[in-house]
Amino acid sequence: MMKKGSIAARLFWFSSVWLIIALIATGLLLTELYSRALERSQIDSLNFNLETLVARILEAGTPDALGVEAADPRFDRPRSGWYWQISGVDGGVFNLSNSLVGSEVPKLDIPFDEQNSRTAIAYDVFGTRLRVIERKVKILDLEFVVSVTGNLDNIASQTGQFRDQTFIVLGAIGAMLAIMSTMVGRLALRPVGKLARAIEKVRSGNARKVEGSYPLELTPLAEELNELLRSNTRIVERAKNQVGNLAHGLKTPLAVLRNEAEGKSEKLQDVVKSEVEKMNSQVKTYLDRAQMSARSAMIGSRTDTAKTVMRLVKVMQKLHCERNVELIVPKAGMIWFHGDESDLEEMVGNLLDNACKWSRNRIVVSIDSSNSTQQRKVIISVEDDGKGLSVDERKAVLKRGVRLDEKTAGSGLGLDIVKELVDIYGGSFILEAGSRGGLKATLKLPSVK
Numbered sequence: 001m002m003k004k005g006s007i008a009a010r011l012f013w014f015s016s017v018w019l020i021i022a023l024i025a026t027g028l029l030l031t032e033l034y035s036r037a038l039e040r041s042q043i044d045s046l047n048f049n050l051e052t053l054v055a056r057i058l059e060a061g062t063p064d065a066l067g068v069e070a071a072d073p074r075f076d077r078p079r080s081g082w083y084w085q086i087s088g089v090d091g092g093v094f095n096l097s098n099s100l101v102g103s104e105v106p107k108l109d110i111p112f113d114e115q116n117s118r119t120a121i122a123y124d125v126f127g128t129r130l131r132v133i134e135r136k137v138k139i140l141d142l143e144f145v146v147s148v149t150g151n152l153d154n155i156a157s158q159t160g161q162f163r164d165q166t167f168i169v170l171g172a173i174g175a176m177l178a179i180m181s182t183m184v185g186r187l188a189l190r191p192v193g194k195l196a197r198a199i200e201k202v203r204s205g206n207a208r209k210v211e212g213s214y215p216l217e218l219t220p221l222a223e224e225l226n227e228l229l230r231s232n233t234r235i236v237e238r239a240k241n242q243v244g245n246l247a248h249g250l251k252t253p254l255a256v257l258r259n260e261a262e263g264k265s266e267k268l269q270d271v272v273k274s275e276v277e278k279m280n281s282q283v284k285t286y287l288d289r290a291q292m293s294a295r296s297a298m299i300g301s302r303t304d305t306a307k308t309v310m311r312l313v314k315v316m317q318k319l320h321c322e323r324n325v326e327l328i329v330p331k332a333g334m335i336w337f338h339g340d341e342s343d344l345e346e347m348v349g350n351l352l353d354n355a356c357k358w359s360r361n362r363i364v365v366s367i368d369s370s371n372s373t374q375q376r377k378v379i380i381s382v383e384d385d386g387k388g389l390s391v392d393e394r395k396a397v398l399k400r401g402v403r404l405d406e407k408t409a410g411s412g413l414g415l416d417i418v419k420e421l422v423d424i425y426g427g428s429f430i431l432e433a434g435s436r437g438g439l440k441a442t443l444k445l446p447s448v449k
Contacts, residue, residue, distance in 0.1 A: 007185075007189055007192070008182075008185045008186060008189055011181070011185045012178070012181060012182055012185060015178075015181045015185075016178055016181070019174055019177055019178065019181070020174065023170045023171070023173070023174045026170060027163065027166045027167045027170050030162075030166050031159060031162060031163040031166060034159060034162045035155065035159040038155045038158060038159065039131075039155060042131060042150045042152075042155060043131070043133075043150075045072065045150065046131065046133045046148045046149075046150050047133065049070040049071070049072055049075070049084065049148050050084075050133060050135055050146055050148045052070055052071060053068060053069075053070055053084060053086065053146050053148070054135065054137055054146055056068045056069070057086070057137065057139065057146070058139065061139070062139075062142075063086040063094040063095055063139075063142075063144050063146075064086075064094040064095050065095075068086070068095055069097070070084050070097065070148070074099070075097040075098065075099050076097070076098045076099060077098075077099050078098070078099050078101060078102065079099070079103070079126055079128070080099045080151060081124065081128045081129075081130055081149065081150065081151025081152075081153065081154065082097075082099055082149065082150060082151055083096070083097050083099050083100040083103070083105055083124075083130075083147075083148070083149045084096065084097045084100070084146070084147065084148045084149075085097070085100060085104075085105045085146075085147045086144055086145070086146050086147075087105075087144060087145050087147070088143070088144050088145075089136075089143050089144065089145065094144060103124055103125050103126065104124075104125065105124075105132065105147045105149060106122035106123065106124060106130065106132060106149075108120050108122065108132060108134060112134075112136055115135075116135055116136040116137075117133070117134065117135045117136075118133075118134050119131070119132060119133045119134070120132050121152065122149075124149075128151060128153055129151075129152040129153050129156075130149040130150065130151065130152060131149060131150045131152050132147060132148075132149045133147070133148050133149075134146065134147045134148075191214050191215050191218050192218070194212060194214070195210065195212075195214060195218055195221070195222060198210045198211055198212055198222075199225065202229065208229075208233075209226045209229055209230075210222045210225050210226050210229070227375070230426070231426070234424075234426065238424070250279055253275035253276075253278045253279050254275075254279075256275050301338070301339055301340055302336045302337065302338055302339070302448050303336065303337040303339060303340065303341040303344050304334060304336060304337075305334075305335045305336065305337045305344070305367055305378050305380070305447075306329045306334065306335060306367055308337075308341055308344050308345060308348070309327065309344075309348055309365060309367060309380065310327055310329070312345060312348055312349050312352055313325050313327045313352070313365055316352050316353070316356055316363075319356070320356040322361075323356050323359060323361060323362070323363060324361055324362045324363070325352070325356070325363045325365065326362070326363070326364045326365065327365045327366075327367075328364065328365065328366040328367065329366075329367050330367065330368060330369070335367060335368075335369045335378050335447060336378070336447055336448045336449070337378050337445055337446075337447060338425075338445070338446040338447055338448045339425050339445065339446065343421050343424075343425070344445075346417060346418075346421060347417075347418045347421050347422065347443060347445075348365075348380060348382070348443070350415065350417060350418050351382040351418060351441045351443070352365065352382060354415070354441075355382050355383070355384040355386075355438075355439070355441070356384075358384060358386040358387070358438070358439070359384035359385050359386045359438060360384075360385050360386055360438075361385060362384070362385045362436065363382065363383070363384045363385075364381075364382075364383045364384075364436075365380070365381070365382050365383075366379075366380070366381045366383075367379070367380055368381075369447055370444070375446060376446070376447040376448065376449070377427075377444050377445065377446065377447055378443075378444075378445050378446075378447040379442065379443070379444050380442070380443040380445070381440060381441070381442045381443075382440070382441045382442075383434040383435070383436060383438065383439070383440040383441075384434065384436070384438040384439055385434070385436040385437055385438045386437075386438040386439060387437070387438065388433055388434065388437060388438045388439045389431065389439050394431040394432075394439075397415055397431070398415055398416065398419055398429075398431070418443075422443060422445070425445055425446055426446060427443060427444050427445040427446060428442075428443075428444045429441070429442070429443055429444075430442045430444075
């Protein structure tokens with residue numbers, strides 16, 4: 001049973017309405033075509049019988065000869081509406097059909113055309129609607145008019161019967177098509193029900209993701225749902241980890257405060273101040289991370305990658321005017337980063353700042369995209385011509401607060417922030433040897449159309 005407001009019900013009623021309109025239009029069109037075919041057939045038959053009468057008059061040499069008659073047996077049946085008559089121009093009758101006994105051919109008040117013919121619709125004395133065709137014929141000095149008529153009421157009756165039968169047949173076809181439409185709708189929407197049941201399993205905890213194979217139209221939806229579930233899982237796990245880290249980070253300062261309070265140390269004020277600063281730092285760090293996670297979870301957020309990176313490149317060109325910073329942007333279309341603009345600025349800005357610090361002269365920034373079957377990616381590479389890093393140094397530099405050169409200004413948190421943001425967005429961050437002898441940092445982040 002179809003529920004009100006369901007797709008199946010809408011599909012059924014929509015297809016039914018259009019099916020009814022189409023079948024009615026088809027029935028009326030077929031009826032009109034059948035009526036015209038009958039009328040053309042009648043006109044052809046009347047013209048044929050008219051030509052036959054003229055030919056037999058010419059053979060007999062006189063219109064009142066016994067051999068002058070039409071071959072169609074309908075002209076022998078009284079009141080059939082099928083009549084023929086040969087009359088003089090002055091109105092005198094030379095010959096007539098057996099069907100015309102007790103009646104007469106209606107007189108026409110219209111002139112003959114260039115072929116000495118004329119046709120009109122008229123009624124006989126019985127009220128029968130007729131089609132009348134007349135031709136003026138002249139033999140020697142004798143001029144006369146040959147008239148034939150056909151019954152139009154018969155055509156109307158046959159058309160009505162045909163119309164009734166047509167609508168009965170079309171009604172049966174419509175009923176079968178409606179049943180078929182219902183069955184097709186149910187079969188076509190089965191994958192939707194399957195997807196709904198898979199989502200229900202996820203909601204009830206019986207499955208961790210939407211499983212199963214779906215038609216081409218529903219596969220992107222299932223993939224997006226799974227991606228949403230994965231994102232939600234990462235957010236929850238990250239929140240748990242951060243809460244645990246925060247608790248672990250606060251445990252030591254609190255223990256120190258408790259011990260100092262119990263020991264009644266003279267330096268209690270200094271210790272309290274120091275440990276409170278540590279706790280404030282821990283709280284601030286995890287609040288910042290929570291804000292980054294919240295921004296990454298915003299649905300529908302997107303950033304023009306080229307525009308943002310170009311702005312950062314211009315800033316670096318001004319800050320490090322002694323460096324040559326180049327930007328390579330693809331010509332084909334815009335590339336959108338699926339995330340917050342400030343996060344993209346944070347990631348690319350840190351990489352650019354490091355590249356400007358360590359390069360000899362040249363930094364090349366390139367933007368590209370990858371359209372894999374799994375997920376669209378925006379690829380941002382920052383390459384310098386500095387001395388580069390060894391494999392071990394690349395691993396070490398990603399650790400929080402690690403600085404390989406203490407002489408260079410900085411906190412050592414830049415690449416750690418980049419890596420954390422990349423992880424939040426489900427991307428990847430790679431450090432490798434560059435083609436110019438320096439370091440090449442590559443970001444692969446989610447992208448949208």
